[in-house]
Amino acid sequence: MSVVVGYVPNERGKAALHAALEETRFRGGPLVVVNSTRADRLVDPRYAQEDGLTELEETLSRAGADYELRHFASRETAAEDLLGVAREVSAELLVIGVRRRTPVGKLLLGSTAQTVILEAPCPVLAVKT
């Protein structure tokens, strides 16, 4: 049984990672860190680049966690990538960061967090920053 965390290289992602590390310590079992991009735009700030990845791996190994990093480009949305990994490793818990959204923004763009929470095969821990 493992914990899956959706990571983005910003404050929210770090908060989620932090919470996920705590949970892993309680529950034991490996931590799967997911960071993906649809690669359909020139610049995607939510996709960790070289230095971001080094920093991430440092944080993970410093915490002494048994971790697995999934860093990839895919055709699916971030929510689907995360749910896919959760199903694949039959996760015990999914950890995501959430932020405040305006109703209009949600209407127009949808919400990754909402999709993850409603469709997850396991409990979801939503971390506020």
Added chain:
Amino acid sequence: MSLLDGFATAAQPIYLLYALAGVFLGTAVGVLPGIGPAMTVALLMPLTYSLEPTAAFIVFAGIYYGGMYGGSTTSILLNTPGESASIVTALEGNKMARAGRGAAALATAAVGSFVAGTLATVALTFVAPTAADLAVRLGPVDYVALMVLAFLTVGALLGSSVSRGLVALTLGLFLGLVGVDAISGQQRYTLGVPVLTDGIDVVLVAVGLFAVGEALYIGSQLRKGPVHVVPITKGWRSWMSRQDWARSWKPWLRGTAIGFPIGTIPAGGADVSTFLSYASERRLAKGRSKEEFGHGAIEGVAGPESANNAAAAGVLVPLLTLGLPTSATAAIMLAAFQRYNIQPGPLLFENESALVWALIASLYVGNVMLLALNLPLVGMWVKILQVPRHYLYAGILTFAAMGAFAVNFTPADVVILVVIGVLGFFMRRYGYPVAPLVVGLILGPMFEAQLRRALSISEGDPATLVSSTFAVAVYASVLVVMGVSFWLRRRERGLEEVMAAEERAAGEPAATPADRAADKDKEMA
């Protein structure tokens, strides 16, 4: 005095607004790789039919200048040149950004563009009327010679391959023949299709090649991984240190001095001038700057960025005084002039003096606006790059189809647009430059008219084509320009190989000369 009148026109609030819209749009398209000023002007042309010519040209000029500014941002922060004239900027600019001096690189590019743009506009103000006075005395024979020069430089010199450029040029000349012959009234190459008797509209070809072709090409390779943006760590207060200013001002002036003349003579437009400027800055660098070259020297950003802006102004000299475009954007602006029944040429400064001077005045105004827009808004320009490509290109295709329909309000034009778009895709896919095609299409009919006029004056004796001293001088300069340009190209290639070797040595993935050449073709727009 006429310039002051121009300022009086350009300073009216409504024209200031048009100029602002133009430079804003221009910077945005300059930032986005794959979308250039040529494509934007082509897309907007049908939309500006309802505007009066002055407003339309102020917008177009803003887009043209804005594109030159915007290209540097992507070069420096992403190492992905937004347009071909910024390829050189990426060499030193991106290294500076990686070393945490991105703000200084952006600042020297913007201020350099401003200095060069303004100085070159001053030069344009003085050179253009003089050139127009000289041009009045030219006869059909001289025009034939000048157009041969324009065809050969645009066709053979601008792209990475001479033969492909000439193929594209020939295709453009052929498309220009479709329709009714102006002198005999005979139909040519219309295949009996009624829609083709009016000829193929330049707007359709330009929009089809630049917008539809490019959108299809991007669609064919939609998912390429995102690139790394170098974050600007320091605040906006630390743009340029005193030392940066001291190191930048000479390259700015040298870049201007190199760029403007190269833009004026049809010898390859802005790209050539950036390579020349970079090479000279590299050679002139002494002491610490010399060591910094290849690792982020500010001179290597300041020089080429001023050179490309100065060249952009230089290109307007032959366009306004002779009616000869030497770049794709200039060709499309010429088509826009023709649409308003204005023929750029020696008489433009007399017949449309108010329009021309308002246009030139708006270039000064646009330069100031661009300086104000560019530095503080870099964050916003980078945000534009986060727009998913499919949204962007879906919008462009819609605009293109609407614009094509608006030309004559016939659905058949949209079909022609799609056919040309598919042609554009294959040209892009197999490395044929599209700019010579557009230039051939626009200049072809003018060339034919002048050639036939010259031959009918001489009663069919071809020797008339070399009968004027001016024409002979132009043909001689064709040879010289060809020679010099091949020499320059060898130098340029040598420079690229040196850069590639250095980057490989530094253990970084290097863009091969072939990649750069491909980028250059793509972005000749």
